[in-house]
Amino acid sequence: MNSDVGKSHKFFPYSSNAMKEIYGITPEEVKEDATPIFQIFHPDDLEMINQSILESDAPY
16 A cells, blocks of 8 residues: 555555455556445444554554
């Protein structure tokens, strides 16, 4: 997962076909925009997911 444009644009430039098995979404569908993945998450979980992404993207 990569974040860009002030952390508001999320995308998966590299993902395997397991993406389809796990989420029902092909790697091509999220290569430039991860919106399809975020639409299937429960709204109550989005804050936690976004926080986790920010933490994983932070420099060490």
